[in-house]
Amino acid sequence: MDGEELTEQETALYDRQIRVWGADAQRRLSKSHILVCGMKGTVAEFCKNIVLAGVGSVTLVDDRIVTDESLSANFLILPHENHYNGKTLAEVCCDSLKEFNHMVHVAVETGDISTFGVEFFEKFDAVIISCCSLGKKKLINQKCRKLSKRVAFYTVECRGSCGEMFVDLLDYKYSKKKLEETIECQIEYPSFEEAISVPWRALPRRVSKLYFAMRVIEQFEDVEGRNPGETTIADLPGVLKLRKELCETNSLDESQIPDALLERLLTDTREFPPVCAIIGGILGQEVIKAISGKGDPLKNFFFFDAMDGKGLIEDISGPSTRS
Amino acid sequence: MASQEQLSAIKRAKVLMVGAGGIGCELLKTLALSGFQDIHIVARDAVLRFRPNISITPYHANVKESRFNVDFFKEFDVVLNGLDNLDARRHVNRLCLAADIPLVESGTTGFLGQVTVHLKGKTECYECQPKPAPKTYPVCTITSTPSKFVHCIVWAKDLLFAKLFGDKNQENDLNVRSSDTANSSEHSEDVFECRKDEDIERYGRRIYDHVFGHNIEVALSNEETWKNRNKPRPIYSKDVLPEEQTKENGNEEKGCAADDVSAMVSLSLKNPQDIWSLVENSRVFLEALRLFFLKREKDIGNLTFDKDDQLAVEFVTAAANIRASSFGIPLHSLFEAKGIAGNIVHAVATTNAIIAGLIVIEAIKVLQKDNNNYRMTYCLEHPSRKLLLMPVEPYEPNRSCYVCSETPLSLEVNTQRCKLRDFVEKIIKAKLGMNFPLIMQGASILYEVGEDLEEDMVVIYAANLEKALSELPSPVASGSVLTVEDLQQEFSCSINIKHREEFDEEKEPDGMLLSGWVEAPVDKDNNKPIGNDESTSNALPSMETLEGEKDDEIQETSEVVEAFSGKKRKLSEVSEVTAPDPSGPSSINQNKPEKLDIDDEDDELIISDDWESFTKKKKL
Numbered sequence: 014m015d016g017e018e019l020t021e022q023e024t025a026l027y028d029r030q031i032r033v034w035g036a037d038a039q040r041r042l043s044k045s046h047i048l049v050c051g052m053k054g055t056v057a058e059f060c061k062n063i064v065l066a067g068v069g070s071v072t073l074v075d076d077r078i079v080t081d082e083s084l085s086a087n088f089l090i091l092p093h094e095n096h097y098n099g100k101t102l103a104e105v106c107c108d109s110l111k112e113f114n115h116m117v118h119v120a121v122e123t124g125d126i127s128t129f130g131v132e133f134f135e136k137f138d139a140v141i142i143s144c145c146s147l148g149k150k151k152l153i154n155q156k157c158r159k160l161s162k163r164v165a166f167y168t169v170e171c172r173g174s175c176g177e178m179f180v181d182l183l184d185y186k187y188s189k190k191k192l193e194e195t196i197e198c199q200i201e202y203p204s205f206e207e208a209i210s211v212p213w214r215a216l217p218r219r220v221s222k223l224y225f226a227m228r229v230i231e232q233f234e235d236v237e238g239r240n241p242g243e244t245t246i247a248d249l250p251g252v253l254k255l256r257k258e259l260c261e262t263n264s265l266d267e268s269q270i271p272d273a274l275l276e277r278l279l280t281d282t283r284e285f286p287p288v289c290a291i292i293g294g295i296l297g298q299e300v301i302k303a304i305s306g307k308g309d310p311l312k313n314f315f316f317f318d319a320m321d322g323k324g325l326i327e328d329i330s331g332p333s334t335r336s
Numbered sequence: 337m338a339s340q341e342q343l344s345a346i347k348r349a350k351v352l353m354v355g356a357g358g359i360g361c362e363l364l365k366t367l368a369l370s371g372f373q374d375i376h377i378v379a380r381d382a383v384l385r386f387r388p389n390i391s392i393t394p395y396h397a398n399v400k401e402s403r404f405n406v407d408f409f410k411e412f413d414v415v416l417n418g419l420d421n422l423d424a425r426r427h428v429n430r431l432c433l434a435a436d437i438p439l440v441e442s443g444t445t446g447f448l449g450q451v452t453v454h455l456k457g458k459t460e461c462y463e464c465q466p467k468p469a470p471k472t473y474p475v476c477t478i479t480s481t482p483s484k485f486v487h488c489i490v491w492a493k494d495l496l497f498a499k500l501f502g503d504k505n506q507e508n509d510l511n512v513r514s515s516d517t518a519n520s521s522e523h524s525e526d527v528f529e530c531r532k533d534e535d536i537e538r539y540g541r542r543i544y545d546h547v548f549g550h551n552i553e554v555a556l557s558n559e560e561t562w563k564n565r566n567k568p569r570p571i572y573s574k575d576v577l578p579e580e581q582t583k584e585n586g587n588e589e590k591g592c593a594a595d596d597v598s599a600m601v602s603l604s605l606k607n608p609q610d611i612w613s614l615v616e617n618s619r620v621f622l623e624a625l626r627l628f629f630l631k632r633e634k635d636i637g638n639l640t641f642d643k644d645d646q647l648a649v650e651f652v653t654a655a656a657n658i659r660a661s662s663f664g665i666p667l668h669s670l671f672e673a674k675g676i677a678g679n680i681v682h683a684v685a686t687t688n689a690i691i692a693g694l695i696v697i698e699a700i701k702v703l704q705k706d707n708n709n710y711r712m713t714y715c716l717e718h719p720s721r722k723l724l725l726m727p728v729e730p731y732e733p734n735r736s737c738y739v740c741s742e743t744p745l746s747l748e749v750n751t752q753r754c755k756l757r758d759f760v761e762k763i764i765k766a767k768l769g770m771n772f773p774l775i776m777q778g779a780s781i782l783y784e785v786g787e788d789l790e791e792d793m794v795v796i797y798a799a800n801l802e803k804a805l806s807e808l809p810s811p812v813a814s815g816s817v818l819t820v821e822d823l824q825q826e827f828s829c830s831i832n833i834k835h836r837e838e839f840d841e842e843k844e845p846d847g848m849l850l851s852g853w854v855e856a857p858v859d860k861d862n863n864k865p866i867g868n869d870e871s872t873s874n875a876l877p878s879m880e881t882l883e884g885e886k887d888d889e890i891q892e893t894s895e896v897v898e899a900f901s902g903k904k905r906k907l908s909e910v911s912e913v914t915a916p917d918p919s920g921p922s923s924i925n926q927n928k929p930e931k932l933d934i935d936d937e938d939d940e941l942i943i944s945d946d947w948e949s950f951t952k953k954k955k956l
Contacts, residue, residue: 290693324725
């Protein structure tokens with residue numbers, strides 16, 4: 014992808030999407046580098062989307078060995094044992110992704126990236142984290158924020174028929190056309206830590222219950238030292254107890270985090286493929302927007318629940334960054 | 337992961353997918369991952385290498401084929417559409433109604449998308465709501481008074497290109513002028529034919545001068561037309577491209593195959609996003625014409641415009657631009673022109689993936705007969721009240737829908753002038769979407785299509801087509817009731833005929849007025865015939881406008897959520913989700929129903945189906 018112009022090949026291949034976001038945006042995409050950590054179903058969908066969109070490179074991180082369970086919602090892993098025997102999730106997904114678009118460079122990075130230095134993250138334009146503990150999420154987010162260049166930061170988690178996505182674009186400036194004029198926009202984003210630290214009673218009244226439910230489970234895993242996604246229905250009593258404590262501390266009525274919702278989230282621990290497609294799609298769009306500088310990025314949480322079918326945006330930020 | 341009960345419904349299901357394009361591919365992948373085991377696909381385009389442990393039965397065919405009849409559809413538990421044209425959608429809709437099989441419809445355009453569920457008797461059918469027809473323009477705008485670039489494209493594509501390279505026997509409005517009687521049609525024909533021994537260069541310039549010079553001068557002679565309009569200027573090739581220059585045109589014929597022939601390559605114009613000057617456009621015009629005659633002679637006389645035909649796109653772009661230049665309309669790049677001429681719908685993978693996910697979710701509800709939870713879901717580009725994915729309850733069937741509610745239609749027509757052929761083409765096929773109609777008055781069959789018709793009947797029907805309605809063996813007059821059926825769609829409706837003498841040529845150029853047929857809201861520009869391509873797009877059903885005004889930048893669209901008055905809603909059970917079949921603790925619908933967080937405000941959130949309001953620039 015040398016030179017300033019899109020190649021003839023690129024123009025032909027990306028014709029339909031160039032008609033959506035323009036050649037300029039396509040050029041920026043082709044120069045971008047994305048880091049992705051945690052190769053589950055939703056992230057697989059996301060990777061497919063950005064590879065098809067024609068980003069410059071995608072670097073995958075996930076040292077877990079592929080098991081039968083990994084197959085359940087991840088279409089990048091084919092059900093032939095030979096295909097995945099002994100390999101890591103990142104390796105298998107890398108092989109599959111390469112086939113989607115030869116113009117995108119797909120690679121694997123090994124190790125615990127939360128221990129890597131800040132310079133490592135400087136190579137990237139966007140970092141997407143999934144299946145990560147609370148501590149690691151915060152750490153990686155901080156490292157990205159320390160850089161002088163903007164590195165967009167996203168987290169994504171799907172549990173059963175629900176999904177949550179978080180966006181941090183730091184201090185984001187972009188322009189857009191309204192009627193005949195070009196107007197300059199600016200959005201300030203809180204870090205993940207800042208966002209989840211906003212006292213619950215300070216939040217607008219009708220904030221999605223899913224937000225709170227996910228925080229409870231997240232806290233539970235943090236306190237109990239569980240790996241993300243390992244909390245199950247058997248832990249329900251402990252989770253309910255934690256909910257009670259958190260609600261008391263935050264002066265929030267417990268009914269704001271219904272039993273039934275928590276039960277659902279703890280029962281359906283595996284991902285549900287249609288939800289992966291939906292969240293992976295939304296995430297893909299957001300990353301494309303941030304990199305191309307086109308379109309209003311969402312701020313700062315997105316939730317989907319297949320049960321009511323709503324996909325909604327919540328602005329969880331303190332008074333200084335509240336839009 | 338899905339509950340046990342869901343999983344078994346999924347495993348048992350036999351699903352039909354129609355269409356394997358942008359949505360179809362994503363849908364197939366998601367269906368397979370979700371545990372579906374028996375998937376059938378009808379698709380014109382080939383697809384399909386996939387996970388081997390699932391049964392995928394492809395039918396590489398057009399869904400309108402007769403073998404995909406009601407019995408075929410009855411075999412399935414649900415039908416999932418991933419189509420790109422209105423015609424096929426209507427066809428499948430009728431078959432699903434006839435077979436009483438649930439249908440999940442969908443469409444995407446750019447960042448917008450929607451998924452809708454249709455169950456006979458319970459919800460609207462696909463045709464209950466008006467779907468705007470593809471945009472058309474008045475003949476005179478195209479032939480004489482273009483004011484937008486899209487008018488120039490239509491002229492270049494449907495008139496000039498068709499005249500030069502298409503079927504010579506086709507009627508062509510190219511020489512239609514307001515009041516010119518000087519040229520007999522005979523003379524005009526000669527103009528476009530290449531003369532014996534005529535040099536191709538000469539021919540090209542002659543055509544150029546005729547359409548951009550002579551024809552404009554003739555149009556200018558009619559003062560009336562230009563009283564309130566900017567006058568076009570005639571353009572002659574010798575003024576734009578002095579003789580010597582064309583001789584230097586073009587690189588030596590590279591040994592290129594006929595298919596790769598390109599004027600751009602020949603002229604070293606590299607970037608399809610560049611806007612060419614008048615000079616460059618003129619060069620492309622002449623060079624493209626030359627290349628057609630030199631390298632693709634056998635195609636001439638058979639060609640219809642194809643957006644994937646590079647040389648055709650180049651020619652149409654150049655011709656449109658020269659005309660635009662003449663009329664003071666801004667020029668466009670090949671990239672833009674191609675999009676307009678080819679009705680290309682912009683598409684992104686992410687929207688298709690999201691919609692596919694939503695389709696599967698609805699499909700699973702259908703399989704579980706989860707009647708209270710079906711949703712129409714809209715994927716928005718800009719959030720409305722925080723919602724990016726907006727679920728809406730399906731509406732009750734429209735009682736005046738002529739498709740699912742068997743309401744009769746009315747037709748005003750001059751029964752003495754209108755031929756049966758026009759009635760069949762313009763009303764039965766175009767408006768009512770019947771492909772193989774049977775038309776009866778009482779017990780008398782006026783017309784039918786079929787494979788095993790007797791010879792003498794075929795002759796009679798052919799003769800009937802040329803007769804005026806009042807002259808048919810069973811004469812049609814005011815008060816007549818015609819029954820029209822499409823046997824394959826198992827769809828029939830009745831039309832009450834009313835005679836009317838006069839019709840407004842501008843507003844009703846067909847000379848017929850159909851009512852009771854739910855007509856889509858019409859743009860003030862939208863009048864009649866010319867430039868009416870079937871839009872083949874993976875678009876939302878109502879998104880078939882030519883993107884004539886679109887800039888390269890993404891336009892800001894206003895969030896329009898309009899109250900849609902007079903629509904009856906399905907009785908909603910807002911507060912409770914009732915479990916259809918309380919099963920074990922792993923069921924998604926718990927024994928303790930979880931309150932759906934539906935605000936009271938939601939009942940007012942009814943999306944207008946007028947998608948044009950979502951995408952068109954709002955001009956204050």
